[in-house]
Amino acid sequence: xxNYSQSEENYxxxxxxxxxxxxxxxxxxxxxxxxxxxxxxxxxxxxxxxKKLLNYQPYQGFRLNNEGKKVALGIIRRHRLWEYFxxxxxxxxxxxxxxxxxxxxxxxxxxxxxxxxxxxGFPKFDPHGDPIPDMNGKIENYQQVSLVxxxxxxxxxxxxxxxxxxxxxxxxxxxxxxxxxxxxxKQKFHFDSxxxxxxxxxxxxxxxxxxxxxxxxxxxx
Amino acid sequence: xxNYSQSEENYxxxxxxxxxxxxxxxxxxxxxxxxxxxxxxxxxxxxxxxKKLLNYQPYQGFRLNNEGKKVALGIIRRHRLWEYFxxxxxxxxxxxxxxxxxxxxxxxxxxxxxxxxxxxGFPKFDPHGDPIPDMNGKIENYQQVSLVxxxxxxxxxxxxxxxxxxxxxxxxxxxxxxxxxxxxxKQKFHFDSxxxxxxxxxxxxxxxxxxxxxxxxxxxx
DNA sequence: ATAATATTTTAGCCAAATCTAAAAAAATAT
DNA sequence: ATATTTTTTTAGATTTGGCTAAAATATTAT
Numbered sequence: 001x002x003n004y005s006q007s008e009e010n011y012x013x014x015x016x017x018x019x020x021x022x023x024x025x026x027x028x029x030x031x032x033x034x035x036x037x038x039x040x041x042x043x044x045x046x047x048x049x050x051k052k053l054l055n056y057q058p059y060q061g062f063r064l065n066n067e068g069k070k071v072a073l074g075i076i077r078r079h080r081l082w083e084y085f086x087x088x089x090x091x092x093x094x095x096x097x098x099x100x101x102x103x104x105x106x107x108x109x110x111x112x113x114x115x116x117x118x119x120x121g122f123p124k125f126d127p128h129g130d131p132i133p134d135m136n137g138k139i140e141n142y143q144q145v146s147l148v149x150x151x152x153x154x155x156x157x158x159x160x161x162x163x164x165x166x167x168x169x170x171x172x173x174x175x176x177x178x179x180x181x182x183x184x185x186k187q188k189f190h191f192d193s194x195x196x197x198x199x200x201x202x203x204x205x206x207x208x209x210x211x212x213x214x215x216x217x218x219x220x221x
Numbered sequence: 222x223x224n225y226s227q228s229e230e231n232y233x234x235x236x237x238x239x240x241x242x243x244x245x246x247x248x249x250x251x252x253x254x255x256x257x258x259x260x261x262x263x264x265x266x267x268x269x270x271x272k273k274l275l276n277y278q279p280y281q282g283f284r285l286n287n288e289g290k291k292v293a294l295g296i297i298r299r300h301r302l303w304e305y306f307x308x309x310x311x312x313x314x315x316x317x318x319x320x321x322x323x324x325x326x327x328x329x330x331x332x333x334x335x336x337x338x339x340x341x342g343f344p345k346f347d348p349h350g351d352p353i354p355d356m357n358g359k360i361e362n363y364q365q366v367s368l369v370x371x372x373x374x375x376x377x378x379x380x381x382x383x384x385x386x387x388x389x390x391x392x393x394x395x396x397x398x399x400x401x402x403x404x405x406x407k408q409k410f411h412f413d414s415x416x417x418x419x420x421x422x423x424x425x426x427x428x429x430x431x432x433x434x435x436x437x438x439x440x441x442x
Numbered sequence: 443a444t445a446a447t448a449t450t451t452t453a454g455c456c457a458a459a460t461c462t463a464a465a466a467a468a469a470t471a472t
Numbered sequence: 473a474t475a476t477t478t479t480t481t482t483a484g485a486t487t488t489g490g491c492t493a494a495a496a497t498a499t500t501a502t
């Protein structure tokens with residue numbers, strides 16, 4: 001794996017995000033994303049084409065090829081691992097981590113990244129709930145749904161709560177549920193739409209419909 | 222405090238180290254240190270002069286002024302804190318941390334550095350035994366001497382070992398001595414110049430002259 | 443289908459940080 | 473004290489990543 005400049009890395013990452021929904025990325029869209037000018041984008045696309053990271057024909061937009069995607073996933077891995085570190089270890093707020101991770105992500109020692117990953121306990125999601133690619137660039141294809149939509153007996157992980165009122169957080173704390181908690185639904189009661197869940201493979205807890213609606217979870221592909 | 226480019230920071234740091242012994246730094250010396258050409262050094266010196274970080278008259282060499290030293294200490298603080306992190310938390314070897322810290326040191330968020338410092342427990346020395354400047358750029362004025370020159374009954378801290386052979390590190394490990402270990406000499410034996418030291422205010426250990434020569438310690442100002 | 447509009451590319455310029463080669467200044471040796 | 477050598481600076485070129493203005497191409501509207 002070659003080394004790329006910070007500027008190249010920022011372009012690669014931006015293209016990866018913009019092409020996520022299967023479309024080709026346009027010059028203007030990328031210029032807007034990176035707060036630069038279309039002419040600069042064209043220049044960089046020529047360069048990245050000669051480096052065989054993307055497909056590009058003049059006026060036709062562009063998409064990363066497999067090599068380009070691999071590079072992008074490496075950058076995203078570094079970014080999200082640092083975000084996790086900043087949030088979990090250094091106690092930064094979730095709103096502060098992105099900006100600093102933008103700088104840290106360009107330090108490209110593979111050994112550093114893999115050791116950091118290990119030190120953090122191989123986290124699967126960053127503080128925003130986005131998945132962290134593993135050493136091989138693999139991202140699992142998770143589904144994110146409200147707890148009311150989680151199928152019975154399917155192991156899932158809490159990744160987000162949509163209401164952050166003190167009352168709700170109190171209740172979650174009381175029930176010992178937080179981001180990252182693993183759980184599965186053992187029974188659904190149609191009378192009041194409440195659900196009975198098993199937390200951490202251990203104790204059973206009942207959750208009201210109102211609470212379940214506000215808890216979001218991920219489960220395997 | 223303004224922001225400086227990576228290149229500027231590398232020059233500032235190098236000048237700081239070279240001028241440590243009170244002399245003016247020459248163009249050639251700096252070029253050699255930075256693996257660059259004298260002409261490039263001259264160009265950068267002109268720039269740093271206009272930024273008021275150093276004194277420079279053509280053909281006269283240069284020294285950082287107070288502002289330049291402050292900037293240098295900030296960079297060195299970041300470098301050494303990251304080295305400590307890599308060694309202490311990520312379990313990198315002493316010999317691996319420098320290169321990675323060279324990159325990490327350029328991430329300049331003050332809040333990041335101060336929180337990292339706090340997370341690490343405000344360490345005073347990096348893994349090589351060099352002192353880490355505090356938030357205000359203060360470095361304590363320690364004496365650094367070989368263990369053979371440490372006065373009797375004077376509490377000191379291991380800060381450096383000058384021979385890093387596997388054999389020596391094995392021996393140190395066996396005797397349970399590492400960077401940061403506090404010790405004092407209780408007795409010197411003139412027959413073979415061995416010394417008996419008390420480690421961590423606890424057990425007594427005997428150290429050969431050969432080993433003692435290679436262990437460097439610091440003691441109070 | 444063609445005119446008007448929007449997008450993208452080209453051409454040429456700029457700044458930072460490097461380089462080489464040559465000139466200038468300082469240090470050293472005879 | 474002058475010639476030689478070493479050090480430093482200047483002058484001019486290169487590379488990377490950016491810019492503006494104008495030309496080329498594509499899209500949209502009539």
